[in-house]
Amino acid sequence: MDNEAALKQIEAWREEAGSVAILTDIDGTLAPIVPTPDMSEVSAELRELLRKLNDKYLLVAGISGRKTEDAFDLIGIEELVYFGNHGFEILRDGEVEVVPEALPYFERVQELEHRAKEELAPMGAFVEEKGITASIHYRNVPPEVGERSVEFVKAEGERLGLRVTVGRGVVEARPPVRADKGTAVRTLVEEYRPRRAMFLGDDTTDLDAFRELQALHEEGLLEEILRIGVESDEGPPEIVAEADLVVDGVGGVTNLLRALL
Ligand SMILES: [Mg+2]
Incomplete structure (x- = not known):
């Protein structure tokens, strides 16, 4: 699909809002990338847009590599659904659930976090305590x-x-259980039953969500999909290559979300 066709599809989806799920990454997509994750911020304008979209569309969900509570704090809208820790946790109506298959690995993740604090933190790396996954930042x-x-x-x-994965300025360890932005997307689609779904993302882990949308489309669970790639200097080339529509940074995302209203 080229950009023009994707933009036409967005216009059509605006008229079918009750059948559309808007699924989005947060860091680098809704919040500009900053030196340490505690400095991240979603703008007041974007929060207001998300609130309006949530009133109009079937589902708006934030899907993040962060701790689920942090994902919620960044956006701060209780009515949205949050998937955190790359699909290991879901938060809605004030309750966090962890994927049961991951719980037996909790202590091993804690041990890795502890060792990273001893070994890497003195060199300046930032060890983020996340519970069921561990993130070490070195931006x-x-x-x-x-x-x-x-x-x-x-x-x-x-x-x-x-399991260890490397992203933009971050290396992460997690239980060897399939849980990622792709499984998060599948869980939401199977539960909320949208006929159309979009995912917006800027980084390697977002490709799991892109590919799961494609799989759900091929299985017939989704009639239409849109993969929105958020382009940045440090982002992987696949985000652009596999996207139906490419937008430029958080500003481009803001324009796109405005067009959905
Ligand atoms: Mg991101």
Whole structure:
């Protein structure tokens, strides 16, 4: 699909809002990337747009690599659904649920977090305590600290039987259970039964969501899908290559969401 066709589809979806799910990544998509994750912010304008979209559309959900409570705090709208920790946790109506298959790995993740704090934090890496997954951030430190962080978490993850992934300035360890933005998308589609769904994302982990939308479309669960790639200097090329529509940064996302109202 080219950009023009995608824009036409958005116009058509506006008239079918009751059958549309709007699923979106948060960091780099709704909030500009900043040196440390605690500095991130979703603008008041964007929050207002999301609130209006949630009134009009079947479902608006934020899907994030962060702790679910942090995803909620960033957007701060209680009526939305939040999937956090890359699909390991869902928050709605004030309640957080963890995927049951992941719980047996909780202590191993804690051990990796503890070791990373001893080994990497003194070098300047930021160890974010997230419960069922561990994230070590190295955006604002010299490149060699980033390399050391990736190497260390990969080795420890292997020793503890955890899965390790590398994103933009962050290396993460998690239980070896399939739970990612793709499973989050599938869970939401199977539960809320939209006929059309879009996902907006800027990073490698968002590709799981893109591919799951495609699978759901091929299975006939979704009549139409839209994969919105948010382009940035540091983003992976696949985000652009696999998108139906590419927008430029958080500003481009804001324009797109405005067009949906
Ligand atoms: Mg992102």
